[in-house]
Amino acid sequence: MNAEWCHSRAKELVRLAGSRDMQRIARELNIKVLYNDNFTNLLGMYFCKWRNRFIFLNSNLDDIWLNMVLAHEIGHDQLHRDLAKESQLHEFELFRLNSRVEYEANAFAAHLLMDSDEVYAEIKEGCDEFSLARKMNCNINLALVKLQEMAKLGYDIRPSGASDSQFFRRIHV
Numbered sequence: 001m002n003a004e005w006c007h008s009r010a011k012e013l014v015r016l017a018g019s020r021d022m023q024r025i026a027r028e029l030n031i032k033v034l035y036n037d038n039f040t041n042l043l044g045m046y047f048c049k050w051r052n053r054f055i056f057l058n059s060n061l062d063d064i065w066l067n068m069v070l071a072h073e074i075g076h077d078q079l080h081r082d083l084a085k086e087s088q089l090h091e092f093e094l095f096r097l098n099s100r101v102e103y104e105a106n107a108f109a110a111h112l113l114m115d116s117d118e119v120y121a122e123i124k125e126g127c128d129e130f131s132l133a134r135k136m137n138c139n140i141n142l143a144l145v146k147l148q149e150m151a152k153l154g155y156d157i158r159p160s161g162a163s164d165s166q167f168f169r170r171i172h173v
């Protein structure tokens with residue numbers, strides 16, 4: 001994944017949708033979003049077949065987690081569609097976040113959910129990572145991914161900690 005392309009593509013999707021509303025971005029991309037009451041540990045899943053793209057979401061997610069999981073799955077759509085066509089992304093693979101594929105989907109989600117200039121301004125004002133996560137309505141680990149990606153893009157910031165690569169796994173719905 002090219003960090004600059006990922007950041008630029010996420011910004012373009014937000015511009016096209018006119019919003020950071022993940023439902024609207026999914027509609028703009030012509031991705032069908034479906035909800036499942038029967039998911040137990042699965043938060044979401046991306047699936048692509050015959051040019052039809054689907055995101056399945058756990059209907060028990062609260063609004064903040066729903067937005068994060070949907071952004072993550074949109075990341076798979078934008079970055080890993082070919083992988084989804086070759087083989088289904090199974091439950092046990094989807095949130096194994098120590099993999100490159102899952103980190104990339106999180107990086108894309110972080111760019112979709114958080115404006116870089118707004119994040120940069122908050123950090124320069126002295127906002128710590130935990131406060132930033134609260135202000136941005138996301139998990140601290142996704143905020144840390146955003147900061148790591150911004151550092152790669154040349155922003156003058158130094159994230160103080162590494163993100164927990166398993167944070168999606170620890171969610172109980």
